[in-house]
Amino acid sequence: MTAVTTIDLSLPKMRSGKVREVFDLGDLLLLVATDRVSAFDVVMPNGIPDKGKILNQLSLHWFGLFGDLSSHHVVTADDSEIATQLGAAYDERLRGRSMIVAKCQxxxxxxxxxxxxxxxxxxxxxxxxxxxxxxxxxxxxxxxxxxxxxxxxxxxxxxxxxxxxxxxxxxxxxxxxxxxxxxxxxxxxxxxxxxxxxxxxxxxxxxxxxxxxxxxxxxxxxxxxxxxxxxxxxxxxxxxxxxYRPGRAQDSLDKQFIRDYLETLDWDKTAPGPELPDNIVAETRSRYIDIFRRITGSHPNL
Ligand SMILES: Nc1ncnc2c1ncn2[C@@H]1O[C@H](COP(=O)(O)OP(=O)(O)OP(=O)(O)O)[C@@H](O)[C@H]1O
Ligand SMILES: [Mg+2]
Known part of the structure; x- marks a missing residue:
């Protein structure tokens, strides 16, 4: 299993965030969630395989639940439609982790x-x-x-x-x-x-x-x-x-495992971050899957 931590396409890149890449499609944008993970505001050198897919699909799940409260920007997250729209610029690594959205102010x-x-x-x-x-x-x-x-x-x-x-x-x-x-x-x-x-x-x-x-x-x-x-x-x-116990920091459902591991190292919490070992990556990955399953009641499409 490999993590997708960088994505370059033959499209103009509008922004590269800590986790996501935004490509400019004119009136539309392509948002791509990579498998990058940050802790203490530093992006780690290795990612969590499928994290981007899980978060992309979780966000999509939520967008579908609030239509009566607010419109949203998603035009399509269907991979074959995205492939058609992007033509030669499409890359298999976009599968499951991308959405085309309306470009807004x-x-x-x-x-x-x-x-x-x-x-x-x-x-x-x-x-x-x-x-x-x-x-x-x-x-x-x-x-x-x-x-x-x-x-x-x-x-x-x-x-x-x-x-x-x-x-x-x-x-x-x-x-x-x-x-x-x-x-x-x-x-x-x-x-x-x-x-x-x-x-x-x-x-x-x-x-x-x-x-x-x-x-x-x-x-x-x-x-x-x-x-x-x-x-x-x-x-x-x-x-x-x-x-849950008030009066102290709470464990975060997703990143606590990474933070706890990093606290055992002699690392000053500035970039570059240390490579995460396989067991920490695997445990964190299963936590993202668990959050997705608990909230949506189904398995992410990986
Ligand atoms: N429909 C839209 N129209 C215009 N801008 C958008 C739209 N949807 C998202 N954006 C912008 O795309 C950018 C997403 O990149 P962002 O830098 O937040 O990535 P990230 O990986 O979440 O990084 P960070 O951790 O720094 O927030 C944001 O600046 C957001 O305002
Ligand atoms: Mg952001």
Whole structure:
């Protein structure tokens, strides 16, 4: 089994992310999920075979569930249709890991929903004195004493800037409205919270806590639509429900095994990352398959 970590096609490449490659097809884009994996924000030299297929198919599964809440950008993820569209540029390695989407004008914020307090928001909460007193972060009031990974009193929409490089920054709703316009910001918030709530219920039934997630929206012919990937472990925090304990970091369903391994090494968490051994790769691969099966009830097409 080999991991697909690079893909070059005879098509113009619009962007190469940590995991995905985006090719320009004119009015459309080809999004390709590779098997690359990052930990501590560093892309590892070797990938996890089939990870890109699993995440691509998970995202597609979710897109199909929210049609009543938001339109989405997918035009086709059918491999023979993609092969036909791409003609001589098609490559067998695209199979199962690609989608052709409508090219949109991206809305320049990240739409984040959070039901639990962790990551960057927890850091800001502590820095603001949340351990001792009620605090207001980005215009949102939070009660004192919420522990790390504690449940928030209610699900929050916490938009962030969309940095091309480096880290996105949390911003207030009003700041988001200044960037994208109030009407669009309100539409993003409404769709984000509605989709998130439904996804939380589906994950709960699968024994998974969906702690938070990030959506991206775009505008196509005046309509707000969901773009990018949705509700994958790369854009969301999935925690195993049975091991949940507030007050400490939670195991991540997908990457914990890699992180734990990396912590045993004398590695300073800057690029280049160390080669992952076969057993870590195999275990991580089976975790991605497990997440897919638990959420969708079926096996990914590998
Ligand atoms: N329909 C669309 N129209 C226009 N842009 C899109 C569309 N769908 C996705 N994109 C953009 O494609 C890019 C996907 O690449 P991105 O850099 O996020 O890859 P990634 O592998 O997820 O990397 P990272 O971990 O850095 O997020 C994003 O900038 C996203 O905004
Ligand atoms: Mg991304």
């Amino acid at each position: 991206p809305v320049l914020i990240e739409s984040v929903a959070r039901a639990y307090l962790s990551g960057s928001l927890y850091k800001e909460y502590l820095a603001a004195g949340g351990a001792e007193r009620d605090v207001t972060l980005h215009g949102i009031g939070l009660p004192a004493g919420v522990p790390l990974c504690g449940k928030l009193p209610k699900t929050m929409f916490t938009p962030a800037t969309k940095a091309q490089e480096g880290h996105d920054e949390n911003i207030s709703f009003d700041h988001a409205a200044q960037i994208v316009g109030r009407e669009i910001a309100e539409q993003c918030r409404e769709a984000t919270l509605a989709i998130f709530e439904r996804a939380v219920g589906i994950c709960h039934n699968a024994g998974i806590i969906l702690a938070d997630t990030k959506f991206e929206f775009g505008i196509r012919t005046g309509e707000l639509i969901l773009i990018d990937e949705i509700l994958t472990p790369d854009s969301s925090r999935f925690w195993p429900q049975d091991a």
